[in-house]
Amino acid sequence: MSTAPATALAWAAADPYAAALRAGRGPLFLRRCDGWLLPLEVERWCARADAVDRDVLDRCEGAVLDVGCGPGRLVAELAARGRVVLGIDVSEAAVDQTVRLGGQALRRSVFEPLPGEGRWDTVLLMDGNIGIGGDPRALLDRVAELLRPGGLLIAETAPVDIDERAQVRVVDLTDPHGADDPFPWARLGTPALLRYARDWTRAGQWTAGGRCFTALRSRSRRIPSSSAEPPKRTAVISSQRARNTSAGRPVADR
Structure with missing residues (x-):
C-alpha cells in the first residue's frame, strides 16, 4: 500500500493547526x-455546513467516507441526516472536534489501513484535500481502493487552472514560532484533476459560491487488500469501533 508519512506526520503534529481548530478561527x-x-x-x-456544502452532501450516495474531515462539519451534517458516515483525519484536534459534534471519526491517514476498504459508496475530498500527499495520481488510486466498483468521488478543486506540487508548512503569522515541518502538498484545478483521473468516469462538474467541484466514478474493479480489516479498538476514537452491516456496507458504530 502507498504511504505518505511526511504529510501525515506534519499535519498530525501541526500545533498552529490544532490551536486554530480549537479556537475556531485563524489566521x-x-x-x-x-x-x-x-x-x-x-x-x-469550524462553522456548520453551509448551503454549498449541503448541496455537495445531497449528491452523496450510500455510505460516505470524508477524507481529511477537519473539525467535522460535513460528517456532523450527514450524521444528523441519519446517513452512514465516517471521517478520517491525522489531526487529533480535528477528530476530537468531529466527535464532539456528534460525528464518528478516526485519527488515520488515507494511506493507512481503513475500515470498509473497497465498500464505500462515496468518498469526499473537500477543502483542497485533493492535495493530500502531493501526488494526485497516487491519491486517486488510493481512493479507488476504498470505493466499491462504480463508487463516487466528489473532489473540491482550486478555482483556477493550476497543477502545482510544493513543499509547504502550516504557519500562524501572529506567532513567530508558529510553523511546522514542511510536507508535500498539491493544488489542482479541475482540468488537472481530469488529466490525472484516467481510470475514472466523469460524473459531474459544477461551481457554487466561488468553489469548484468534480464528481468522478471508479470504473475498474479493485480487489481490497488484506489491510481492509477494521482497526483495533485502540485506534478508534471515543470507544467507537468499525463494523460491517449484513449488507456489506461499512459503518462505524458504538
Missing part, C-alpha cells in the same frame, strides 16, 4: 518555501 496559512501564502479557511471549516 492560518500554508506557506511555500518561496514565501507564497495560501490562506486556510478555518472559520468556515
Whole structure:
C-alpha cells in the first residue's frame, strides 16, 4: 500500500493547526518555501455546513467516507441526516472536534489501513484535500481502493487552472514560532484533476459560491487488500469501533 508519512506526520503534529481548530478561527496559512501564502479557511471549516456544502452532501450516495474531515462539519451534517458516515483525519484536534459534534471519526491517514476498504459508496475530498500527499495520481488510486466498483468521488478543486506540487508548512503569522515541518502538498484545478483521473468516469462538474467541484466514478474493479480489516479498538476514537452491516456496507458504530 502507498504511504505518505511526511504529510501525515506534519499535519498530525501541526500545533498552529490544532490551536486554530480549537479556537475556531485563524489566521492560518500554508506557506511555500518561496514565501507564497495560501490562506486556510478555518472559520468556515469550524462553522456548520453551509448551503454549498449541503448541496455537495445531497449528491452523496450510500455510505460516505470524508477524507481529511477537519473539525467535522460535513460528517456532523450527514450524521444528523441519519446517513452512514465516517471521517478520517491525522489531526487529533480535528477528530476530537468531529466527535464532539456528534460525528464518528478516526485519527488515520488515507494511506493507512481503513475500515470498509473497497465498500464505500462515496468518498469526499473537500477543502483542497485533493492535495493530500502531493501526488494526485497516487491519491486517486488510493481512493479507488476504498470505493466499491462504480463508487463516487466528489473532489473540491482550486478555482483556477493550476497543477502545482510544493513543499509547504502550516504557519500562524501572529506567532513567530508558529510553523511546522514542511510536507508535500498539491493544488489542482479541475482540468488537472481530469488529466490525472484516467481510470475514472466523469460524473459531474459544477461551481457554487466561488468553489469548484468534480464528481468522478471508479470504473475498474479493485480487489481490497488484506489491510481492509477494521482497526483495533485502540485506534478508534471515543470507544467507537468499525463494523460491517449484513449488507456489506461499512459503518462505524458504538
